[in-house]
Amino acid sequence: MLTTEFTVGRPVWVDVGSNDFAASAGFYRSVFGWEHEPLPPEAGGYGFFKKDGKTVAAMGPSMGAAPSWGLYFMTDDAEAAAAAVRDAGGTVREEPMRVFDMGSLAAFADPSGAGFSVWQPGTVKGLDALGDPGALCWTELSTANRDRDKDFYRSLFGWTYFDYPMPDGDGVYTAASTGGENDTHSGLFQPDGTGADVPGQPSGWTVYFATADCDATAEAISSGGGTLLMKPATMEGAGRIALAADPQGAVFAIMANEPTG
Numbered sequence: 001m002l003t004t005e006f007t008v009g010r011p012v013w014v015d016v017g018s019n020d021f022a023a024s025a026g027f028y029r030s031v032f033g034w035e036h037e038p039l040p041p042e043a044g045g046y047g048f049f050k051k052d053g054k055t056v057a058a059m060g061p062s063m064g065a066a067p068s069w070g071l072y073f074m075t076d077d078a079e080a081a082a083a084a085v086r087d088a089g090g091t092v093r094e095e096p097m098r099v100f101d102m103g104s105l106a107a108f109a110d111p112s113g114a115g116f117s118v119w120q121p122g123t124v125k126g127l128d129a130l131g132d133p134g135a136l137c138w139t140e141l142s143t144a145n146r147d148r149d150k151d152f153y154r155s156l157f158g159w160t161y162f163d164y165p166m167p168d169g170d171g172v173y174t175a176a177s178t179g180g181e182n183d184t185h186s187g188l189f190q191p192d193g194t195g196a197d198v199p200g201q202p203s204g205w206t207v208y209f210a211t212a213d214c215d216a217t218a219e220a221i222s223s224g225g226g227t228l229l230m231k232p233a234t235m236e237g238a239g240r241i242a243l244a245a246d247p248q249g250a251v252f253a254i255m256a257n258e259p260t261g
Helices: 021-032 078-087 146-157 214-223
Strands: 011-018 035-038 047-051 054-061 069-074 091-099 103-109 115-121 136-142 160-165 172-177 184-189 204-210 227-235 239-245 251-256
Touching: 011 021, 011 115, 011 136, 021 035, 021 047, 021 054, 021 214, 069 204, 078 091, 078 103, 078 115, 078 146, 091 115, 115 204, 136 251, 146 160, 146 172, 146 184, 214 227, 214 239, 214 251
Parallel strands: 011 054, 069 115, 136 184, 204 251
Antiparallel strands: 011 069, 035 047, 047 054, 091 103, 103 115, 136 204, 160 172, 172 184, 227 239, 239 251
16 A cells, blocks of 8 residues: 655656657646646656646656566665666666755666666655546566565665465465555566566566546546557456556556456
């Protein structure tokens, strides 16, 4: 469960890279009811997405990369996090940098190549809403080596883990926590169902946004020009989920805690 009671190692921010701000703003408005709020020009085009007056995500230029969603975990020391990433076998993609008085960020990749970032809060602690409809509710790592990545994130953030059998009986789903089993915030799974290294298997983080009705939101995604990569399906123990890409190709997921339809 995601909440705005931020502690080290928990998801605190998400943003999407875009090549067309107007088109992206229109798409996410039609899907989630978000309103785009640009920051001053010195922010380089970065801006916030608001829902009911609360910041629920952000958007910035894709800077020549393929548009994608980025995920940030809280740290209390971005410099120390960068050193810990190197020590644990990860890669520092962007060295720690200050963002005005808002805080500091750094971008990394884990040993399997999945990109993620950290945020050291200043005046901006994190998103204003988490878990509500239209807000971030879960994050998930698809990995080429689950056991190795469990060790990596444990060393970086102090995560503890809880393993559950997959509904189809093929492997396990791992939930990560900075508290106990009732306070999990992220999932890790290996598509082939093993914990051993799988050369060539892509790794990456997916962000999930909550919705009151997965099927209706999936329809809005299609109507808005997005692509359903996985149609709504009920997942035992989770709810009803779907996987999608926005019109520029940025991948995200939606989740209704209770099955609908």
